[in-house]
Amino acid sequence: MKLKDRVAIVTGGSRGIGRGIAIKLADEGADIVVASTTLEPAERVIREVEARGRRGLALQTDVSNFDEVERSVAQTMEAFGQIDILVNNAGGSARGSMSLFCDSQEATWDRVLGTNLKGVFNTCRQVIGHMQARGSGSIINIGSVAGMIGLASQVDYSAAKGGVIAFTQALAKEAVPHGVRVNCVSPGPVGSDAGRQIPPGMKRGLAYTALSNATGFGRFGEPADIANLVAFLASDEAGFITGQNFPVCGVMNLGLAEPLLG
Numbered sequence: 001m002k003l004k005d006r007v008a009i010v011t012g013g014s015r016g017i018g019r020g021i022a023i024k025l026a027d028e029g030a031d032i033v034v035a036s037t038t039l040e041p042a043e044r045v046i047r048e049v050e051a052r053g054r055r056g057l058a059l060q061t062d063v064s065n066f067d068e069v070e071r072s073v074a075q076t077m078e079a080f081g082q083i084d085i086l087v088n089n090a091g092g093s094a095r096g097s098m099s100l101f102c103d104s105q106e107a108t109w110d111r112v113l114g115t116n117l118k119g120v121f122n123t124c125r126q127v128i129g130h131m132q133a134r135g136s137g138s139i140i141n142i143g144s145v146a147g148m149i150g151l152a153s154q155v156d157y158s159a160a161k162g163g164v165i166a167f168t169q170a171l172a173k174e175a176v177p178h179g180v181r182v183n184c185v186s187p188g189p190v191g192s193d194a195g196r197q198i199p200p201g202m203k204r205g206l207a208y209t210a211l212s213n214a215t216g217f218g219r220f221g222e223p224a225d226i227a228n229l230v231a232f233l234a235s236d237e238a239g240f241i242t243g244q245n246f247p248v249c250g251v252m253n254l255g256l257a258e259p260l261l262g
């Protein structure tokens with residue numbers, strides 16, 4: 001087990017990719033705090049963690065709210081006395097409010113940036129001092145291929161995730177002398193609950209066929225594809241890796257996937 005007796009906070013760990021990460025880290029020996037907007041599904045994941053013989057705690061937390069994050073980090077410290085791993089997974093696109101930029105609304109921009117980018121600031125701001133004082137820790141931010149190549153009709157989300165990648169690089173430079181590593185994992189389309197939803201107005205063919213083909217594998221990724229890399233980055237095996245962004249999207253970030261011959 002790579003993460004025996006480590007304590008990990010997984011934001012948005014109540015379903016989808018975050019649930020996959022929480023379960024994988026528990027399988028590797030970590031105790032898990034799931035900090036998510038909805039308590040009941042977070043508690044269900046914690047029961048899965050406890051069934052693996054690990055300790056767990058579900059905390060209702062809106063990561064875009066600094067005070068709520070401060071309270072949840074304090075509760076984690078009270079319960080476990082340390083934080084070794086922070087996975088900033090909470091986030092997502094505008095979904096039901098997705099639009100072309102020329103039709104976009106300020107409130108949607110604030111919500112998308114608030115969860116995906118300010119949420120990462122809020123949690124890191126609360127946890128970094130503790131990790132630096134102990135001289136160890138691993139922070140893994142969940143970005144998106146949208147933050148690397150930009151996705152039309154997701155300008156807000158692309159900007160937020162691009163910000164997360166740059167945030168990762170800059171914080172890693174400050175934290176590396178203190179023994180704390182900060183990395184980013186950028187998924188392509190993943191068959192999570194959110195990944196399977198088709199936002200109103202999105203072309204059905206684009207949602208499935210084009211996105212699946214763009215990965216080169218002809219399919220969406222699975223939460224485990226992301227969780228396996230997160231567990232590695234959280235572990236001492238990744239002790240010389242920091243400030244990096246790792247796309248997990250097949251060839252989607254590389255341009256044309258279709259061969260021009262044959």
Ligand SMILES: NC(=O)c1ccc[n+]([C@@H]2O[C@H](COP(=O)([O-])OP(=O)(O)OC[C@H]3O[C@@H](n4cnc5c(N)ncnc54)[C@H](O)[C@@H]3O)[C@@H](O)[C@H]2O)c1
Pocket residue numbers: 011012013014015016017018035036037038061062063064088089090091092093115119142143144145186187188189190191192193194195
């Ligand atoms: N699914 C994909 O195709 C895909 C692709 C690239 C990146 N991502 C990223 O992966 C992460 C997880 O995505 P998913 O597909 O599992 O999404 P999901 O909607 O299935 O799950 C998101 C989780 O985050 C929680 N959450 C949302 N807003 C929150 C907030 N303000 N505070 C606390 N918790 C909050 C939700 O309760 C839920 O538990 C997100 O950051 C998303 O942007 C997903």
